Amino acid sequence: MNPSRTLYRTRIKFCGFTRPGDVRLACELGADAIGFVFAAGSKRRVAPEEARAMRQALAPLVDAVALFADNPVDEVREVVRQVRPSLLQFHGNEDDAYCRGFGVPYLKAIAMGGELAGQHPSALLMRYPGAAGFLFDSHAEGGSGGSGKTFDWKRIPVGVQKPFILAGGITPDNVFEAILATLPWGVDVSSGIESAPGLKDGDRMRQFVEEVRRADCHVE
Numbered sequence: 001m002n003p004s005r006t007l008y009r010t011r012i013k014f015c016g017f018t019r020p021g022d023v024r025l026a027c028e029l030g031a032d033a034i035g036f037v038f039a040a041g042s043k044r045r046v047a048p049e050e051a052r053a054m055r056q057a058l059a060p061l062v063d064a065v066a067l068f069a070d071n072p073v074d075e076v077r078e079v080v081r082q083v084r085p086s087l088l089q090f091h092g093n094e095d096d097a098y099c100r101g102f103g104v105p106y107l108k109a110i111a112m113g114g115e116l117a118g119q120h121p122s123a124l125l126m127r128y129p130g131a132a133g134f135l136f137d138s139h140a141e142g143g144s145g146g147s148g149k150t151f152d153w154k155r156i157p158v159g160v161q162k163p164f165i166l167a168g169g170i171t172p173d174n175v176f177e178a179i180l181a182t183l184p185w186g187v188d189v190s191s192g193i194e195s196a197p198g199l200k201d202g203d204r205m206r207q208f209v210e211e212v213r214r215a216d217c218h219v220e
């Protein structure tokens with residue numbers, strides 16, 4: 001049994017929300033986690049106050065994830081204070097001490113276009129011993145996420161021994177294949193469920209969830 005895979009239950013993270021109505025709909029459709037982006041330069045960036053308002057729209061048993069990329073410490077602290085996320089996600093060059101310094105579990109995004117991608121999984125575990133899990137994404141080192149581009153899923157390190165989430169260019173049309181190819185703990189998507197950056201599309205969110213369920217029920 002692959003330790004990073006739950007039995008027939010791939011978690012779903014929808015990321016980059018800017019409207020409370022989209023958050024509510026995503027929860028009703030089956031999202032397990034909703035991501036709010038605070039990374040500078042992102043088209044989906046929101047203020048802590050906006051994220052706090054959207055957090056009120058979250059249904060029970062759905063996590064709020066706050067997403068950063070080399071943000072100053074005080075910005076992260078302000079988001080933790082106002083939004084109370086259950087998980088942080090760091091997409092930049094943050095080290096383990098920085099990431100664990102906020103008292104909230106964290107995911108470390110790994111740039112599959114960067115140098116860490118090719119290293120042995122033990123290098124990841126040694127570099128980020130405090131991570132609750134990893135998010136393998138298609139961006140290059142120093143680049144940002146939310147690209148809408150995939151990477152070669154065969155490059156995912158084998159035997160990471162921590163849950164991992166697959167991200168980068170996943171859509172309702174390829175998520176079935178992505179799950180069967182990588183058996184992730186979860187999948188993460190932003191562009192693939194949008195009508196425009198930050199504007200989530202209900203039909204695409206529904207199709208995405210249906211395809212994840214189909215993959216989880218698929219028997220080789």
Ligand SMILES: O=C(O)c1ccccc1NCC(=O)[C@H](O)[C@H](O)COP(=O)(O)O
Pocket residue numbers: 015016035037039042043044045067068069091137144145146147148149167168169170188189190191192
């Ligand atoms: O979504 C963004 O705009 C973003 C900007 C800067 C850093 C990270 C960002 N998103 C991180 C995510 O977790 C995205 O969901 C992930 O990169 C997948 O995005 P996409 O390829 O658009 O599905």
